[in-house]
Amino acid sequence: MTTVDSGRQPGAELLTWLSALRALSSAATSAADLQHVLDQVADTARTLLGFDFCGVLTPDPAGESLVITGWSGLSADYVEHVNTDRPVRLDGGSPSKQAFQSGRPVAIRDIAGEPEFTPWGGVAREQGYRAIVCVPLIAGAEVLGTLNGYYTPVHTFTDYEIERLALLANHAAIALTSARRLDQLRQLNESLREQRDALTRSEQIHERLLAVTLRSGGLSGVAAVLAELIGRPVLIDDARNVVLAIAGDDAALPNATWRAAAVVEPPTSSAPVPVTGPDDDARYCVSIARLGDDATAARIWFPATESELDAMSVRAVEHASMVISLELLRMRTAAEVEHRLRGELLADLLGGGSVISEQVLQRAQRLGHDLTRPHVLIVGALSIAGEPAESRIYQRSLSLVGDLVRPYAPRPLSAMHRGNIVTMWPITEDEPGRAIGSGDAAAALVQRAMGSVARNVDATVTVSADPVDSTPSYAEAYRTAKGALDIALRAGRTNTVVQLADLGVVGLLLQLEDSSQLAAFARRTLGPLLDYDSSHHTDLLDTLRTYFACRNDRNRTASALHIHPNTVTQRLRRVEQLCGVELAEPSTTLQFSAALTVHDVATAG
Known part of the structure; x- marks a missing residue:
């Protein structure tokens, strides 16, 4: 068995992974049957990660066992015994x-010490393994099965090993989904072959549509052939009503307004159905293309006429839906790999x-990024109604x-x-025309793109103050921009671009070369209050924060905290005594308000 050499350079290992x-x-989108793809998933995991044995477990037709x-x-x-005599029941342990x-x-790490593994202990000893790791094969919202790795000796699995197996499982799940789609497509072709009069044309439809994807014709090519x-x-x-491709007279097709208002009932198949529009006039038909999680991946629209589609045209639409699903899955897979890299x-x-390093420079160059140029760091966050957005x-x-960023050269680097x-x-x-000469302009473009994901999503971004051109500067610029973003969000500033200059003295503090100085400043200023609150279970720090937020108005502070104004006065006097300051002094207000602001973001980044 060939395994990955742990002594290889990271680049060589990356190339080995990418090749595998x-x-x-390729196997998942080839003519290979599903069994071949499943075996290749197991063999790939065993080859890349060095397991003694590997297996792929999927639910049986009844959904009762793996x-x-x-x-x-x-x-x-072993396979026969497990599948026949010792099935992995889904109501077991x-x-x-x-x-x-x-x-x-x-x-x-050792199955001998796991009572719940007893039913499989005998076959495990015959096979000769002691350690096992199982990771789910997840595609979208669906768990397809598990990818299992087995070691002969007792073995403690590290987080790194599990993460690598999980990464491979993600790709394997996508490959299995694609293979299943191709399997379904082949089954559909077999049913068509049973129709003697429609056999030849059905094969031509399939071959023409599939040929489009094989020669990278994309969705535009599929639309042209279907039309x-x-x-x-x-x-x-x-x-989301975003047009992916058009073929033919677009004046005869529904516009964005009509499609957005149309009532599309989720059909049970990919067969085209008439759609009722805002004027109750069913002038168009639609077919739904789905991915593995049954979510709508794309919709095929075409005019409805007095003459209905014949059986072969309906089959053509169904074929197109399947091919579109495969093409979108291929595009999604490529995008996920690109985002990961x-x-x-x-x-x-x-x-x-x-x-x-030269290796990092070359990696960046292969992805279209020129790290020899100065860059600005832009950090963005998304929120919905003031709460962080979902992943x-x-x-x-x-x-x-x-x-x-794709059209720009050199290409900006954007990732999570x-x-x-x-x-x-x-x-x-x-x-000119291919680059941005201002960090403000770049940040505005990013903020606008992030916010366009949905109407109710606010996008807030910050940008580093000056261009940077080296690794330490990148890290420092990120820390600074991330700290500014956190401060802006805590202050309720959303759906905007924030510059360090907008944050006044806090912006200056964030630019300290040593982030520990920022933490030290907050601790030095607020230390007596933090210690007192901790030991006496009081709320002096929160009272001071609210006092500043209420513009030093004790009555408003009392109302905000739901306490008596005299209690506010007593707490503020305690603050002055502990810190040896007078809150009426403007310099004290500046120092303490800044310290409060940076207290929670002193180690931002």
Whole structure:
């Protein structure tokens, strides 16, 4: 068995992974049957991660048990015994069942010490393994099964090992979804072949539509072929009414307003159905293309006429729906890999050493980024009604930012980093029309793209003050911009671009080269109050914060805190006594309000 050499350079290991994942993706979209893809998933995991055995478990047709449907290294007897005599029931306590139902990895260093593994102890000894790790195969919102790795000796699984297996499982789930779609497409072709009179044309429809994807014709090519097959113009859009492709006379197709107002009942198949519009006139038909989670991936629109589509035209639309699903899945897979690679590059730059290595420079260059130019750091956050947005909203927003930066050369680097969308935008003025010469202008573009993900989403971004051109500067600029973003959000500033200059003295504090100085400033100023509140269970710090927010008005402070004004006075006197200051002094107000503001973000980034 070939395994990845842990002594290889990171770049060599990355190339090995990319090559293996590329082979897996090719198998999933090839003529290979589903069993072959399942076996290749197991073999890829065993080859890349060095397991002694690997297996893929998926639910049986009844949905009551998990059975081994793909394996590498496991004996045929073991597979037969488990599937026939010792099935992994979904109402039991096996690690595979736990991973499948929880959607989280489960690892056992020694099965001999696990009572719940007793039913499989005999076959495990025959096969010869002691340690097992199970990770779920997740595609969208659906858990397809589990990918299991087995070691002969007792083995303690590290977080790093589990993360690598989970990363492979993500790609494997996408490959399995694609393989299943192709399997469904083949089954549909088989049913068509049973129709003697329609056999030839049905095959031609399939071959023409699938050929479009094989020659990278994209959705526009699919739309053009479908329009020719059914003799009507075709429009393909997504669930947000964004047009993906048009073929034929667009004047005969529904506009964005009509499509947004149309009542589209979720159909049970991809067969086209008439749609009622805002004027109660069913002038168009629609077919829904879905991905594995049954969500609407795309919609095919075309005019409804007096003459209904014949059986072969209906089949053509159904074929097109399937091919569109495959094409969108391919595009999604490519986008996910691209986002992951750019995220890893960004993480290396923001957390790396003092010098950008030649390897990092080459990685960046292959992805279209020129790190020899100065950049500005833009950090963005999304919120809905003042609350942080969900991760899926961030992913959709990141895709929109990716669409924004793609035409620029050199290309800005944008990825998720520690829960925010971070963009490194090159600042240059020697390529008019292809570059941005101002950090403000770049931040405004990013903020607009992030906010366009939905009407009720607010996008707030901050931008570093000056262009930076080295790894330490990148890390420092990120820390500064992230701190400014946190402060702006805590102050309720959303749906805007924030500059350090907007934050006054706090902005100056955030630019300290040593972030520990910021923490020290807050601690030095507020230390007596923090200690007193901790030991006496009082609220002096919150009282002071509210007092400043109420513009030093004690009555308003009392009302905000629901206490008597005399109590506010007593607490403020205690603050003055503990800190040896007079709150009436403007310099004291400035110092303490700044310290309060940076208290929670002193270590931002």
